Amino acid sequence: MYWEPDKECMDREELEQLQLERLQSTLNRVYAHVPFYRKKFDALGISPEEIGSLSDLPRLPFTTKEDVKGNYPYGLFAVPLREVVRIHASSGTTETSSVVGYTRNDITMWSKLVARILVAGGVTKDDVVQVSFRYGLFTGGFGLHYGAERLGASVIPASSGNTARQIQIMKDFKTTALVSTPSYAMLVADTIREMGIPVSALSLKYGLFGGEPWSEKMRDEIQNALGIVATDNYGLSEVIGPGVSGECFERNGLHINEDHFLVEIIDPKTYQPVPPGQTGELVITTLTKEAFPMVRYRTRDLTRLQAGDCPCGRTGRRMSRLAGRTDEMLIIRGMKVSPAKIESLLFEIEGQEPNYRIVIDRKGAMDEVTVLVEANGEPQFGEERRHVGRTVETIRKRLTHELGVTVDVKLVEKKALEPIDGKAKRVIDNRKL
Amino acid sequence: MLRIKNVESGYGRLKVLKKVTMHIRAGEIVTIIGANGAGKTSLLKTVSGLIPARSGEILFDMKEIGKLPPEKIVFLGCSLVPEGRQLFAPMTVKENILLGAYPQYRKKRGDQVGDDLERIYGLFPRLRERERQLAGTLSGGEQQMLAIARALMARPKLIMMDEPSMGLAPLVIKDIFSIVTRLRREGNTVLLVEQNAKAALGIADRGYVLETGKIIMEGTAEELLSNREVQRAYLGRDLDAEGTM
Numbered sequence: 001m002y003w004e005p006d007k008e009c010m011d012r013e014e015l016e017q018l019q020l021e022r023l024q025s026t027l028n029r030v031y032a033h034v035p036f037y038r039k040k041f042d043a044l045g046i047s048p049e050e051i052g053s054l055s056d057l058p059r060l061p062f063t064t065k066e067d068v069k070g071n072y073p074y075g076l077f078a079v080p081l082r083e084v085v086r087i088h089a090s091s092g093t094t095e096t097s098s099v100v101g102y103t104r105n106d107i108t109m110w111s112k113l114v115a116r117i118l119v120a121g122g123v124t125k126d127d128v129v130q131v132s133f134r135y136g137l138f139t140g141g142f143g144l145h146y147g148a149e150r151l152g153a154s155v156i157p158a159s160s161g162n163t164a165r166q167i168q169i170m171k172d173f174k175t176t177a178l179v180s181t182p183s184y185a186m187l188v189a190d191t192i193r194e195m196g197i198p199v200s201a202l203s204l205k206y207g208l209f210g211g212e213p214w215s216e217k218m219r220d221e222i223q224n225a226l227g228i229v230a231t232d233n234y235g236l237s238e239v240i241g242p243g244v245s246g247e248c249f250e251r252n253g254l255h256i257n258e259d260h261f262l263v264e265i266i267d268p269k270t271y272q273p274v275p276p277g278q279t280g281e282l283v284i285t286t287l288t289k290e291a292f293p294m295v296r297y298r299t300r301d302l303t304r305l306q307a308g309d310c311p312c313g314r315t316g317r318r319m320s321r322l323a324g325r326t327d328e329m330l331i332i333r334g335m336k337v338s339p340a341k342i343e344s345l346l347f348e349i350e351g352q353e354p355n356y357r358i359v360i361d362r363k364g365a366m367d368e369v370t371v372l373v374e375a376n377g378e379p380q381f382g383e384e385r386r387h388v389g390r391t392v393e394t395i396r397k398r399l400t401h402e403l404g405v406t407v408d409v410k411l412v413e414k415k416a417l418e419p420i421d422g423k424a425k426r427v428i429d430n431r432k433l
Numbered sequence: 434m435l436r437i438k439n440v441e442s443g444y445g446r447l448k449v450l451k452k453v454t455m456h457i458r459a460g461e462i463v464t465i466i467g468a469n470g471a472g473k474t475s476l477l478k479t480v481s482g483l484i485p486a487r488s489g490e491i492l493f494d495m496k497e498i499g500k501l502p503p504e505k506i507v508f509l510g511c512s513l514v515p516e517g518r519q520l521f522a523p524m525t526v527k528e529n530i531l532l533g534a535y536p537q538y539r540k541k542r543g544d545q546v547g548d549d550l551e552r553i554y555g556l557f558p559r560l561r562e563r564e565r566q567l568a569g570t571l572s573g574g575e576q577q578m579l580a581i582a583r584a585l586m587a588r589p590k591l592i593m594m595d596e597p598s599m600g601l602a603p604l605v606i607k608d609i610f611s612i613v614t615r616l617r618r619e620g621n622t623v624l625l626v627e628q629n630a631k632a633a634l635g636i637a638d639r640g641y642v643l644e645t646g647k648i649i650m651e652g653t654a655e656e657l658l659s660n661r662e663v664q665r666a667y668l669g670r671d672l673d674a675e676g677t678m
Contacts, residue, residue, distance in 0.1 A: 053439075
């Protein structure tokens with residue numbers, strides 16, 4: 001099943017022609033309408049007229065989150081505000097958030113892209129879709145909502161929070177597709193178990209999750225606990241919101257909507273393209289956006305482009321599920337520590353998806369790292385407690401050894417690490433640097 | 434059908450087209466809209482070989498035609514209905530139509546010309562009625578029909594029309610545009626250049642907006658019609674003056 005088969009299954013040559021046409025017209029527009037881009041292009045001595053091929057892309061300057069913030073709120077808009085029908089902003093306090101706008105055409109286009117992703121994840125017009133993303137400035141709620149509506153599904157704008165009530169709705173309204181962050185899906189699964197509701201009492205068939213990285217193991221758990229097919233989808237406010245890419249039923253990489261987004265994978269240190277198939281930072285250029293076009297936006301998300309065709313028939317290249325973020329490297333006592341690495345180590349040791357939080361404090365001149373790990377069961381006593389103590393010691397030794405930094409590990413009670421704003425908060429850095 | 438990449442051309446030292454990239458798939462009606470002097474006519478003249486492309490590639494049916502003379506391009510199946518019709522006024526309607534069949538004779542398919550003429554008369558009954566009349570005595574709308582009829586005699590795969598609505602009354606424009614949609618129904622592919630953006634987008638599948646020799650927008654006709662910049666600049670609508678709804 002496809003939403004726009006002629007676009008989703010377009011042959012490569014035809015696609016590249018379309019991409020070049022759209023890239024050139026986007027560059028002509030941003031150069032004419034956005035002073036930020038004109039100055040940047042002029043400073044590099046490059047004119048949009050020199051871009052004659054997709055391989056000329058690296059000659060253009062990058063755009064970073066700092067650029068977006070530096071042009072707060074409307075500096076990067078390419079149309080007058082009266083043509084903007086919607087404004088969103090990425091998370092962060094008001095002064096530090098990225099403000100993005102959409103024209104009427106942008107909203108239509110965005111809805112279609114989200115509809116593609118929903119269809120790839122199994123949703124049809126006959127489904128009841130519960131959108132448990134936060135509604136508001138965040139693009140997740142409204143993005144998925146409009147896409148599901150476009151598709152003709154019955155949309156429940158449940159927003160996030162009040163999990164027990166959400167489950168009640170899920171049961172009574174016969175929700176067939178859950179749209180949320182993967183950590184919220186985990187919370188739903190846990191809560192259902194606690195409330196003693198059998199999965200058979202629900203009508204769920206599909207789960208479409210995005211907004212944060214999640215592992216295969218987590219997918220298995222969600223799929224088993226809720227009896228659904230869980231697919232991953234990706235997007236970010238600065239580029240459009242959800243709708244950049246999404247998995248099909250193969251669940252082997254996210255098909256990029258390449259007729260609307262041009263992607264590059266670069267080495268975040270040298271800014272050079274990585275060899276094909278290698279992991280690097282995802283850089284996105286929008287090809288059709290009117291209000292808020294983006295030229296070579298550095299997403300800071302790490303991924304790679306997968307080779308080969310997908311059995312589903314979509315020709316959009318697949319990006320692998322996120323391998324972390326370039327800016328999430330923690331510098332602890334001068335050592336680079338990746339939270340993703342900690343997660344995979346915890347997973348190896350515990351044999352299941354860990355719920356954890358990394359807390360960093362500075363005592364005097366020393367950084368201290370504590371990894372809080374959520375316990376699986378009830379608090380233990382006696383002999384079992386000693387066993388838990390040994391596990392904690394195993395984790396501590398293993399992390400310290402692998403990371404090269406002394407790490408303290410503490411076990412915390414179940415549910416002590418609730419998601420913040422619907423997203424799992426993995427790192428808390430208390431250092432005043 | 435037609436794929437253009439980074440085409441640049443112009444007159445003398447004047448560069449009119451700057452890295453124009455566009456395409457048309459078989460069976461589509463694609464329109465190019467733009468103000469006077471944006472380069473619309475230059476683009477059609479470049480594709481038909483009347484002015485040379487200085488750089489870039491023009492692929493017609495996967496064959497590079499950028500360096501070919503106009504007659505070769507017509508032979509390959511790409512015909513132009515030029516701006517201002519360019520008829521032979523002192524010749525009859527029928528003679529004008531038959532001139533368009535020149536490539537058919539060259540291809541030794543002269544025996545088909547009679548059938549083609551019948552088909553064209555079927556499409557434009559008015560021209561049959563006036564086949565002995567001098568082209569110069571026809572009305573504007575009839576002259577435009579004649580120009581289209583002449584181009585069709587070469588059995589083009591792609592027919593390019595330069596401002597077919599120019600100087601015509603609204604009712605006649607409607608006739609001409611319904612002929613264009615009919616041509617598409619019969620399997621033709623049409624590239625339509627128009628200043629009358631509203632009429633053109635009304636029948637087109639997709640469109641490009643050309644501004645000072647550069648393409649600044651591409652999209653489905655629907656998308657372009659709902660773009661406010663297009664509305665303001667090319668559709669003569671000022672939404673701010675119209676109020677909110």
